[in-house]
Amino acid sequence: MATRRQVDNPAKGRSPLAALTAQAGVGGKISDAVLALVASIPQSTEAASTTPQTRAHMLAETAARMAAGISGAAAMAPGPLGILTLLPDLVAVWRVQSQLVADIGAAYGKDAALTKEQMLYCLFRHTASHVTRDLVLRTGERLLVRPATGVALQQIAAKIGVKVAQKTAGRAFARWAPIVGAIGVGGYAYYDTKKVAANAMELFSGEFVSPA
Numbered sequence: 001m002a003t004r005r006q007v008d009n010p011a012k013g014r015s016p017l018a019a020l021t022a023q024a025g026v027g028g029k030i031s032d033a034v035l036a037l038v039a040s041i042p043q044s045t046e047a048a049s050t051t052p053q054t055r056a057h058m059l060a061e062t063a064a065r066m067a068a069g070i071s072g073a074a075a076m077a078p079g080p081l082g083i084l085t086l087l088p089d090l091v092a093v094w095r096v097q098s099q100l101v102a103d104i105g106a107a108y109g110k111d112a113a114l115t116k117e118q119m120l121y122c123l124f125r126h127t128a129s130h131v132t133r134d135l136v137l138r139t140g141e142r143l144l145v146r147p148a149t150g151v152a153l154q155q156i157a158a159k160i161g162v163k164v165a166q167k168t169a170g171r172a173f174a175r176w177a178p179i180v181g182a183i184g185v186g187g188y189a190y191y192d193t194k195k196v197a198a199n200a201m202e203l204f205s206g207e208f209v210s211p212a
Contacts, residue, residue, distance in 0.1 A: 026087070031161030033091050035154065037098060037123075038116040044102040048109035053201065055107045060197030063100040067093045067193040072186030086168060093189050097123055097196045104197060108204035117145055120156060122203060126195040128163040131156055136203065143206040 049055040074089040101122045105111040117135045125132045135156075137144040148156065 027161040027165040028158075029087060029161075030090065030164050031154075031157040033087065033094070034120075034124075034157040034160050037091070037094050038119045038153070038157075041114055041116070041119060042095075042099045042102045044099070044106035044111050046103040046106035046111070049107045052104075052108040053205070056104045056197060056201050059100060059103050059107065060194055063096050063103075063197070064190045064193040067096045068186040068190040070096065071189035072183070074185070089185075090164070090168070093193070094123060097193055100193065100197060101200045104200040105204050108201075110204050110208070113208060115145060115147075116153060117148055118203060120153075120160075121145075122199040123196055124160050124164075125199045126192075127167065128160050131159045131163065138206070141207060143203065143208050145208060 046055075046059070070092045071089050074086075074092075098119060101119055102111060102114060105114045105118075121132050121135045135146055135148065137146065
């Protein structure tokens with residue numbers, strides 16, 4: 001029989017999110033969320049900038065603070081309720097980040113060229129580089145964006161779902177210590193959003209070429 005201490009301490013055995021992944025297919029839900037996210041590329045009202053790198057850094061700071069606020073607030077929900085906020089938290093932060101990608105593209109004057117493949121690359125290159133590396137190929141200063149079929153996008157999203165679920169498992173413990181956890185989770189969202197911005201700046205500062 002489990003002792004009270006074992007029941008109350010989620011650190012024993014599998015993490016809460018690992019258990020949820022096994023029981024409810026969290027990885028699959030994340031992949032579905034990824035596909036839904038890139039199916040609707042956000043529009044940007046950002047004007048092309050004469051100093052796009054400077055403008056992109058400003059946009060990144062604003063978005064990073066917004067993402068940190070979203071994740072920090074979600075992490076304040078205690079215990080099991082906090083775990084239930086994981087997926088909505090991810091989706092909300094990704095929406096902020098996808099808008100950031102669109103705005104950075106617009107600042108570089110390339111918002112009209114924004115595709116699903118580019119969005120996936122910017123959002124998840126730093127998280128799942130082995131999955132996104134074939135979406136954008138660099139040849140010198142030129143970038144080749146390779147179009148992906150619907151099936152290929154589903155496969156990529158599935159792999160991203162698994163990877164994100166694994167990475168998020170460690171942060172699930174933050175939901176059991178709301179105050180401290182909110183700081184850590186918010187800090188990670190801030191850092192992650194800055195990485196997305198860096199991916200977008202690298203992408204849009206290059207010259208795109210069409211595949212042969």
